Amino acid sequence: MKKQTLLLIFAIIFMHISTYSQQALWGGQQIISPEINDDNSVTFRLFAPEVTAVQITGDFLPTEKIQTPYGEMDAPGKAELAKDEKGIWSFTTNALTPELYGYSFIVEGLTISDPNNPFLIRDVGTVTNVFIISGEQADLYKVNDIPHGTVAKRWYASSGLDMKRRLTVYTPPGYEQSTEKYPVLYLLHGAGGDEEAWMDLGRTSQIMDNLINQGKAKPMLVVMPNGNVIQDAAPGEGRDGFYKPQFMVSKQMDGTYEENFMDIVNFTENNYKVIADKEHRAIAGLSMGGYHSMHISRYYPNTFDYVGLFSAAFVPRDGVTSKVYENIDETLKSQKENGYKLYWISIGTSDFLYDANQEFKQKLDDLDMNYQYSESEGGHIWRNWRVYLSDFVPLLFK
Amino acid sequence: MKKQTLLLIFAIIFMHISTYSQQALWGGQQIISPEINDDNSVTFRLFAPEVTAVQITGDFLPTEKIQTPYGEMDAPGKAELAKDEKGIWSFTTNALTPELYGYSFIVEGLTISDPNNPFLIRDVGTVTNVFIISGEQADLYKVNDIPHGTVAKRWYASSGLDMKRRLTVYTPPGYEQSTEKYPVLYLLHGAGGDEEAWMDLGRTSQIMDNLINQGKAKPMLVVMPNGNVIQDAAPGEGRDGFYKPQFMVSKQMDGTYEENFMDIVNFTENNYKVIADKEHRAIAGLSMGGYHSMHISRYYPNTFDYVGLFSAAFVPRDGVTSKVYENIDETLKSQKENGYKLYWISIGTSDFLYDANQEFKQKLDDLDMNYQYSESEGGHIWRNWRVYLSDFVPLLFK
DSSP states (O other), X not given: OOHHHHHHHHHHHHHXXXXXXXXXXXXXXXXXXXXXXXXXXXXXXXXXXXXXXXXXXXXXXOOEEEEETTEEEEEOOEEEOEEOTTSEEEEEOOOOXXXXXXXXXXXXXXXXXXXXXXXXXXXXXXXXXXXXXXXXXXXXXXXXXXXXXXXXXXXXXXXXXXXXXXXEEEEOTTTTTOOOOBOEEEEEOOTTXXXXXXXXXXXXXXXXXXXXXXXXXXXXXXXXXXXXXXXSSSTTTSTTOSXXXXXXXXXXXXXXXXXXXXXXXXXXXXXXXXXXXXXXXXXXXXXXXXHHHHHHHHHSTTSOSEEEXXXXXOOOOTTOOOGGGTTHXXXXXXXXXXXXXXXXXXXXXXXXXXXXXHHHHHHHHHTTOOOEEEEESSOSSHHHHHHHHHHHGXXXXX | OOHHHHHHHHHHHHHHHHHTOOSOGGGTOOOOOSEEOTTSOEEEEEEOTTOSOEEEEETTSOOEEEEETTEEEEEOOEEEOEEOTTSEEEEEOOOOOSEEEEEEEEETTEEEOOTTOOOEEEETTEEEEEEEEOSGGGGGGSOOXXXXXXXXXXXXXXXXXXXXXXXXXXXXXXXXXXXXXXXXEEEEOOTTOOTTHHHHTTOHHHHHHHHHHTTSSOOOEEXXXXXXXXXXXXXXXXXXXXXXXXXXXXXSSSSHHHHTHHHHXXXXXXXXXXXXXXXXXXXXXXXXXXXXXXXXXXXXXXXXSEEEEESOOOOOOTTOOOGGGTTHHHHHHHHHHHOOSEEEEEEETTOTTHHHHHHHHHHHHHTTOOOEEEEESSOSSHHHHHHHHHHHGGGTTO
16 A cells, blocks of 8 residues: 555544543554453453552352341452553453353452443443353354344333333344234333343343244344333433433332333334234333233233243332232232233242242232243343343244 | 332342442442533542542543654543542533533543443444533434434345345434335445444434424435445444454455445335435445545446535545446546536545545546535544534435
């Protein structure tokens, strides 16, 4: 290339890099982090010559016990990085099993993202770096060279809430050209989440593309609404602009969402090529979304043939007055009498909601309601919810 | 609430916060950063008691001269944060004019994101925190309480490139219910960008929603493809998984994209309610995307009635052999003879491509081709490209 061209290219590169330069550009530091080694160990690197200590914390490290005002709890473990003569800190894990992992660095007591890894997922107000170790279950989380569905961020008018609200809609590969009509899974997030959570933390479009391509799941729509009725959209995506997201927002579990849920169903059925009957509607959710799914499916007891409760937050609603919660047993009985195909409950054995889920099972037993129950290891974490989704979806609409 | 409920809620919150805790939870540090004050000054805060120096760098600070192997260049300025007795570092700017701003902290020489601000935009391999000062032009970048279009991430089959490829499609409010057909703007990114750049860095859906709502722009589709022909999708969104994004990828400006561009036009016209004629097609792009727009619009010289070149990278293609670049003057002449409605060139007065754009204007003058030319302050930056888009779109399809 001519010198003039090189100079132009350099100038363009410089414009970008200099804006918020992450590395000493002229030191020639071309750091790769994370680097997944052939044996599935992972090396993390950070160029920080002036710093005296760097640690890493991530869900691939053994947990540590920490003291809290509420007693001893498990917290993600930490490991020390070592510094070389060039000022590059590094740490290599043991061989890791296939999974989507998250991590952060800790520099002088400050938790930071890895400046060499732009792949970040937001959970409530925190962003965390991620990487994937391929194989087994984790292959469902990857974008493989197969047909892909479309993911749309769309707004619907909620007449009940008198608000334009945003939701995420996954339509399966071939949907646009097809003359078929499809079934729908309504997939609900937990407290702290929003209409982006199942896509970003849950890898829903990747899981759906892969399961459909493998013939394990029927092509279906997945509608991911926002369960925080005071929000029109995820933080930063709505009329409230950028603000610090909170874990619990008001009116999350007071019946308002359940009461207005048919706005979402009606919007979907009026706007997409879907089969608008009970046999072709599923509802599932994690934690608060499991709570919502339980209540919505019994409050509209002849609407959903498939219900999935993933680590559902069965929390008492004593202080809340809503007609939604007035006749829980009666509506469950109606749901039973009206019939359904699958009522699915999954929970991790170390989830703090384990006992609450056993109590709820007992209630279903007392009411003589059928359900399918599965336990996994671990607690109240996305790793489990991705697995539960992958296990639940193949059971739908068959 | 009952104690049991409180404990459950605490446990859920703890699960989330502890995973990658950004703050000393038990220290009760509820940091807000950035905080936009009433006078439009902004306060940044960082809780880092163990750290000895914190700076901020951002595009609202005066630039600094730095030395590079290619001579003196402007780099974003820095400011020092001051520490209080609790270990909270802070800095307050002067009153800022309305704009979307970006910033990072520098801790012990290490550039990091603000852990209290989850709003980040990726540019090539770097993520930067952002915030908006409302008013004037910047109000176009906000999500206002108005009708919103839909943004879809969709895959098309490029027969020419033998690849499934991802693109972003903005459809205007009301598109889905409408029986109308719409015009289309093809909007191309620069080197280092991809099908996400115009949405994330360019605020395209917000600009379109706002301009359409104000009656300043016609409702139209905006199709944002990926101009890197070796990629199927943005880094992390395609079959190559997560990897460190590079500024220049191969085959970006060798004619391949231009040669296969009609795959994108055909896909759009076969899949959306659009008017498939020259009068209802516009093409525009920034930097490399301006280069692509110029070449595509003359290589298919009877296809686009509107052409927008934003800080276009008119770089020599001496070493490249492609039939696309063989008959530049002849095809420009054909484009002129076939006629067009608008040929729009915009450039910043301190852009390093300023002279190259003047040379291109001279070429158009020599060929007696009409164009509309506008200059702005500043250089090769997204701040300008958002303005150029906002200025260009109202001129289309009228």
